[in-house]
Each structure stands twice: as structure tokens, then as C-alpha cells.
Amino acid sequence: MNSIDLMTMSGTTVALPLTEVDRLAEQICGPVLRAGDEGYDVARVIWNAMIDKRPALIVSCVETGDVVRTVNFARENRLLLAVRGGGHNIAGSALCDGGIVLDLSQMKAVTVDTEARRATVEAGATLAEFDAATQAFGLATPLGINSTTGIAGLTLGGGIGWLSRKYGLTIDNLVSAEVVTAAGTVVRASASEHPDLFWALRGGGGNFGVVTRFEFALHPVGPNLLSGLIVYPISEARAVLQQYRDFIANAPNELSVWVVMRKAPPLPFLPAEAHGTDILALALLYTGDPNEGSSIIEPLRKFGNPVGEHVGVQPFVAWQQAFDPLLTPGARNYWKSHNFTSLDDGLFDTAIEYLKLMPSPHSEIFLASIGGATARPAPRATAYAPRDAQFVINVHGRWLDDTEDERCILWARSFFNATSRFATGGAYMNFMTADEKDRVPAAYGPNYGRLAQVKRTYDPGNMFRVNQNIQPA
Numbered sequence: 283m284n285s286i287d288l289m290t291m292s293g294t295t296v297a298l299p300l301t302e303v304d305r306l307a308e309q310i311c312g313p314v315l316r317a318g319d320e321g322y323d324v325a326r327v328i329w330n331a332m333i334d335k336r337p338a339l340i341v342s343c344v345e346t347g348d349v350v351r352t353v354n355f356a357r358e359n360r361l362l363l364a365v366r367g368g369g370h371n372i373a374g375s376a377l378c379d380g381g382i383v384l385d386l387s388q389m390k391a392v393t394v395d396t397e398a399r400r401a402t403v404e405a406g407a408t409l410a411e412f413d414a415a416t417q418a419f420g421l422a423t424p425l426g427i428n429s430t431t432g433i434a435g436l437t438l439g440g441g442i443g444w445l446s447r448k449y450g451l452t453i454d455n456l457v458s459a460e461v462v463t464a465a466g467t468v469v470r471a472s473a474s475e476h477p478d479l480f481w482a483l484r485g486g487g488g489n490f491g492v493v494t495r496f497e498f499a500l501h502p503v504g505p506n507l508l509s510g511l512i513v514y515p516i517s518e519a520r521a522v523l524q525q526y527r528d529f530i531a532n533a534p535n536e537l538s539v540w541v542v543m544r545k546a547p548p549l550p551f552l553p554a555e556a557h558g559t560d561i562l563a564l565a566l567l568y569t570g571d572p573n574e575g576s577s578i579i580e581p582l583r584k585f586g587n588p589v590g591e592h593v594g595v596q597p598f599v600a601w602q603q604a605f606d607p608l609l610t611p612g613a614r615n616y617w618k619s620h621n622f623t624s625l626d627d628g629l630f631d632t633a634i635e636y637l638k639l640m641p642s643p644h645s646e647i648f649l650a651s652i653g654g655a656t657a658r659p660a661p662r663a664t665a666y667a668p669r670d671a672q673f674v675i676n677v678h679g680r681w682l683d684d685t686e687d688e689r690c691i692l693w694a695r696s697f698f699n700a701t702s703r704f705a706t707g708g709a710y711m712n713f714m715t716a717d718e719k720d721r722v723p724a725a726y727g728p729n730y731g732r733l734a735q736v737k738r739t740y741d742p743g744n745m746f747r748v749n750q751n752i753q754p755a
């Protein structure tokens with residue numbers, strides 16, 4: 283065989299001479315993998331086991347030059363291109379069938395400037411890798427709650443986590459980015475350089491180019507902070523949620539309290555008889571002085587009769603990984619997500635009802651309280667529009683066996699539909715599944731038109747289309 287079939291952007295296939303592929307491979311510092319090559323099947327595995335795509339080529343980039351050469355190769359041959367950071371996106375957009383995957387997962391360098399309180403990170407780093415580098419100096423920027431997530435996809439969609447009420451979204455701390463555009467040009471985007479691109483990168487996802495490097499502002503955080511879980515039986519959930527609503531409305535931005543409703547994992551601090559029962563956990567982090575935090579969180583213990591508690595001062599990096607065991611790669615996942623400005627009793631009742639109907643012990647309903655600093659910028663200040671979101675509910679349909687697909691997906695969709703009337707109608711694009719393309723305009727709201735204009739400037743041929751896609755104006 284002297285050629286290889288590749289998927290084009292228009293959905294047809296083209297046979298490229300293998301000599302062309304070999305020439306690309308010679309120019310790339312990392313491996314260029316095809317089906318049958320050693321490492322190919324490992325390289326096409328991503329976090330969500332529902333995704334089983336077979337790219338024609340997986341190009342493992344090691345430096346910005348590799349990214350430029352891969353983008354040029356894809357553009358010149360009009361090939362379908364997917365960009366992979368940490369491979370966590372629920373929609374599976376890190377991969378494509380038949381096209382090229384530009385894999386950044388080997389580019390992980392992090393440098394920290396303690397004086398300027400800035401960190402520069404390559405686009406293949408995970409949150410754990412970034413946290414480890416910055417926390418060595420007692421510094422951090424807001425990131426997500428599962429440490430194996432990629433910094434690239436998380437940042438480009440917005441980025442919410444335990445520090446967000448105090449320090450904003452991840453994008454609110456982005457200072458600059460190095461970007462390879464569809465034309466294969468390397469540009470730096472910041473408030474003063476390509477400001478339109480910088481605006482679009484902060485929430486507009488992977489639509490505008492391949493980011494090779496991010497620069498973030500850092501804040502003094504920990505390294506030891508008050509954090510942990512207070513767990514209530516589901517019989518008390520309604521009363522707990524009502525008190526939580528009042529509590530969080532007046533809580534300082536240093537405190538984040540999120541709600542997880544699920545079957546109790548066999549955690550050592552829970553009595554054995556509680557394992558596997560329906561529970562509501564309050565998960566908290568206080569970013570200020572732990573002694574001060576202890577008295578602030580006291581009311582959370584008195585919302586009812588907890589079945590168990592595990593709260594104490596521990597390294598921030600440990601708390602950043604606390605949910606990893608529940609979110610390991612390899613399970614099948616289907617998520618749905620809504621934004622809320624307030625929490626209605628009817629929403630609580632629906633969540634409790636659906637917890638009881640949960641089709642798999644691995645699934646959960648996750649309520650993140652954001653607000654605080656995330657709500658400060660105007661909706662048009664960055665591409666991320668839903669600044670009104672005080673709360674995000676993410677229903678994590680999660681199970682192990684493909685025979686359960688239909689049942690589990692139906693459960694997540696039904697919960698989503700049943701709670702729509704309480705939601706804003708906006709959306710967080712990082713939590714959207716592959717079948718939610720129709721929600722993209724709502725996710726960007728008043729910013730969609732400007733995003734389409736920026737897309738026309740930087741990617742007029744819509745080369746970066748394997749994502750929650752914004753069409754060029």
C-alpha cells in the first residue's frame with residue numbers, strides 16, 4: 283500500500299501518498315502514529331470510554347514547531363483535524379474519525395516566576411502538573427476539581443473550581459497565550475497583542491487556533507487549607523439544601539461549598555452501614571486562614587444529623603485530587619448541565635427524586651456554587667458569557683457496561699429536561715456533550731456574533747471544527 287486514506291474537512295476521503303506522511307513524520311519531534319503502529323491504540327484512548335474513534339494519524343507534538351508543521355500539513359491537504367490537550371472533554375472532541383489528531387499531551391513544561399507571580403504552562407499539562415509546580419511556592423490559579431483534566435481545554439472553555447469564588451474563572455487569570463493560527467502563524471495573544479483573539483480564547487474553546495502555551499497570574503494559596511466533606515443522609519437532603527441556599531448567599535468568597543448527591547462510596551470516615559446508601563455531601567474549601575474558616579463553616583454541621591464528616595487542614599494539592607477516585611478514566615459517561623441564578627425548592631425536589639431513580643451507583647448530581655469573583659466581569663468582557671450563573675448543576679451519568687448506555691443516558695436527559703424550567707437557558711460549553719451542537723449559540727449568548735467575526739479573521743475556513751463549533755461570520 284503506497285497511500286493512506288484520510289478524512290477531509292468536507293467529509294470525503296482522500297488517498298495521500300505515504301511518502302507525504304513520512305515527510306511529515308521526519309519533521310515532527312514526537313511520533314506520528316497510524317493504525318497498527320505500537321502505541322496507536324493507547325494514544326486514541328481518552329477519558330470518556332464512550333468515545334471510540336480511529337484517527338488516520340496521531341501526531342504527537344513536542345514543540346511549537348511541531349504544531350505549526352501539523353497545522354500546515356492539515357490545511358494544505360484540507361484534512362479533518364482534532365486537537366487533544368488532556369483528553370477529558372466529555373464530547374470526545376480530542377479525537378476524530380479518519381482525520382489527524384494533533385496531540386499535545388507530551389508538552390507539559392511549567393515555569394513559575396515567583397516574583398511576578400506568573401506561571402507559564404505548555405498545553406499538554408494536566409491540572410495536577412500545574413498545581414504541583416505552583417504550589418511548591420505556595421501559589422495557585424483557579425482550576426477544576428479533577429486533577430487529571432487538561433489545562434488547555436479547561437482554560438479555553440472558562441474553568442471553574444474551588445478557588446473561583448475568590449479569584450474568578452481560570453480565564454480571568456489568563457495573561458497571555460501563544461497560539462498557532464489556521465494559517466500556521468505563531469502569535470501571542472494578550473490584552474495588548476491580538477486583543478480580539480485574546481478575548482475569544484477566554485471561553486471560545488478551541489475554535490481559533492492551537493494554543494501551545496498559557497501564561498497565568500498566580501495568587502498566594504495555602505499550601506495547607508481547610509477542606510473536606512460533611513455527609514448527610516438523603517432523608518435530610520431537602521432541609522439541608524434549603525439551609526445551604528441561605529448559607530451560601532451570605533458566605534465569604536474565600537469559602538466554596540459544592541453539593542454532591544450520589545451513593546456513598548466506602549469512605550473510611552463513614553459508618554459501614556452508610557456505604558452504598560443515597561447521600562448528600564457538602565464539599566468545601568476555605569482559601570483563607572484555616573482558623574477563621576473553622577468558625578465560618580460551623581453552621582454546615584448543624585443543617586441536620588450528618589452520617590459522617592472529614593474536614594481538616596490538608597495540602598491544597600491533596601484537596602485538588604480528592605475527587606479523582608470517583609472520576610477515574612475508563613468509565614462510560616454522559617453528562618448534562620444547566621446554569622442557575624437561584625435555587626428553587628422544586629429543583630431540590632427534582633434532584634432528590636432523580637437521585638432515587640439513579641440507574642448506576644457511579645452516577646451523581648453535582649451542584650457547584652460559583653458566583654463571587656466569577657460574576658464580576660461583564661458578560662461581554664470575555665467570550666465566556668454566562669457571568670450570571672451563580673450555580674451550575676452537572677448531572678454525571680456514569681456507568682461501566684455498554685449494555686447500560688440507553689438507561690443511563692435516558693436518566694441524565696430526563697433529569698436535564700425536568701430541571702430546565704429552573705435554569706437560565708445559558709450553558710457552560712466545557713460540560714456539553716457531542717449531541718448538544720444546538721446549544722452552542724445559547725452558551726455564547728450575546729457574544730456569538732463577535733466570536734463568529736473573530737473566527738473569520740483567524741480561521742476563515744473553519745479548520746478548527748472538531749469542537750463546540752462557532753461558524754465563521
Ligand SMILES: Cc1cc2nc3c(=O)[nH]c(=O)nc-3n(C[C@H](O)[C@H](O)[C@H](O)COP(=O)(O)OP(=O)(O)OC[C@H]3O[C@@H](n4cnc5c(N)ncnc54)[C@H](O)[C@@H]3O)c2cc1C
Pocket residue numbers: 329365366367368369370371372374375376377386405425426427428430431432433434435436437438439440441442443487488489491492493494609712713748749750
Ligand atoms: C472528570 C472531569 C472533571 C471536570 N471538572 C471540571 C471542573 O471542575 N471545572 C471545569 O471548568 N471543567 C471541568 N471539566 C470539564 C473540562 O474543563 C473539559 O472537559 C475540558 O475540555 C477538558 O480539557 P482537556 O484539555 O482535558 O480536554 P481535551 O478533550 O483534550 O480538549 C477539549 C477540546 O479543547 C480544545 N483544545 C484542547 N487543547 C487545545 C489547545 N491546546 N489549543 C486549542 N484547542 C484545544 C479542542 O477543541 C478539544 O477538543 C471536567 C471534565 C471531566 C471529564
